[in-house]
Amino acid sequence: MRMNILVTLNSHYIKPLTVMLKSLFINNPGESFHIYLMHSSMTEEELAGIRSYVEREGHALSVITVSDDMFKDAPVIKHYSKEMYYRILAYQFLPEALDTILYLDPDLIVINEIRSLYSTDISHALFAAAYHDRLSVKEINRLRLRPYDIEAYYNSGVLLMNLARQRERIDEHEVFAFVEENKLRLILPDQDIINALYAKDIVKVDEVRFNYDPRYYFYYKLASNGKVDMDYVVKHSSIIHFCGKKKPWNKNYSGNFHSLYKHYEKIALMPQPV
């Protein structure tokens, strides 16, 4: 059964998105993907490039162009664009027939199968996500988002969505009201919205398997008494998510998964045989 993948994109992220998709395709052989790409500013030429890439790999692409007036009631915050609403309101733009979709950030690579993530039972939830289970992060974010009674602070870079339920339960006016009220303290707006409003409606998935953050390599290893080492991660983690400001495609990045990222970048951007 085909898996639906949601990505959002602007021109700065074409290269990382290509790498992410290549890693997804190559490490899920025998699977068929339908990529839904939401954007507001890509050129026809850029979109054609992505389309031919996805189709050459044997998968399907649908482009959803969001014009700014579609969120005409939405409040904006300082340097954030209205793209911050794409993830949470995607259900409004996706085909009615779609019940499930997996949102993936472009700053990650998929190094093992994701069928088991896609099959997570979210029939009674809005989302499935991992939270980055380090006390300090959780505490800071709970504090920051008080008085919202959040259970945990989920990372929204990998987000399995129950679209059918979202259509019933997510109200854009509630979302816009929340943003309006909390303008000044939102740091990662889309992630903050999802956590503040819907944390109780999120199924937790394993962070090491589905949202491994390489900045915490030594933390994971220590916390697991050495079990979650490089060998374990390469064999068992499906998603390596390069969170934070430093990105592995930039000069002077350094980190334990740099060489692996560069490997996928190389094969993704390799000239194709004609």
Add this chain to the structure above:
Amino acid sequence: MRMNILVTLNSHYIKPLTVMLKSLFINNPGESFHIYLMHSSMTEEELAGIRSYVEREGHALSVITVSDDMFKDAPVIKHYSKEMYYRILAYQFLPEALDTILYLDPDLIVINEIRSLYSTDISHALFAAAYHDRLSVKEINRLRLRPYDIEAYYNSGVLLMNLARQRERIDEHEVFAFVEENKLRLILPDQDIINALYAKDIVKVDEVRFNYDPRYYFYYKLASNGKVDMDYVVKHSSIIHFCGKKKPWNKNYSGNFHSLYKHYEKIALMPQPV
């Protein structure tokens, strides 16, 4: 045209050898390899396993079993086995028809094409090799191997061989005599022999491309004014050679190419579809 590859092996190195071969095959698509495996102690079962692996990948394997009495005149040094002679005297065991072969250590991975290394002109030399071009290493080794007038200290882990010329020029008695005389100061016996006796007859190849040592990641980067960074290495280096005592398949290894090594290990040791 088929490339001939020489490897030497004992039971401890089956897994790394498999990883090395997998990386060689996968990154040289369209090439055909004939692997010559020299050993003295592998079991029939182990050899059958390697044979079926190589043949399943579409390449050929020849096994050369060296019995100890074949080097009956050879001196031995403390804890080294007679395997130390395999590389330098391989020409005696390989088919007469073979003119060229590339020796590869099992503690390396091939991440790009090696056709250009294989095609190096060695018509007037015995070997092609890289030397690890750091002053300290060279100086120490020159000193250690005095009074042999060596030009440089080559690393013998990647060694292109002109077998035709070796048959004429390499004399096992000279080799044995050298070892006998220098027993006490040989540290890496086979490498020391090759450098002391034949350094002038070695064509130098680029270390960064064909014998990149990940321990010196920052050295290469600095020495090249930033050019030889991770991006460069992943795109342009063909051979990453995990020199030294710490090996990337062991627990608690750490290094810039650890995740990439583990990636190749995973795909090399993946269960095969039946």
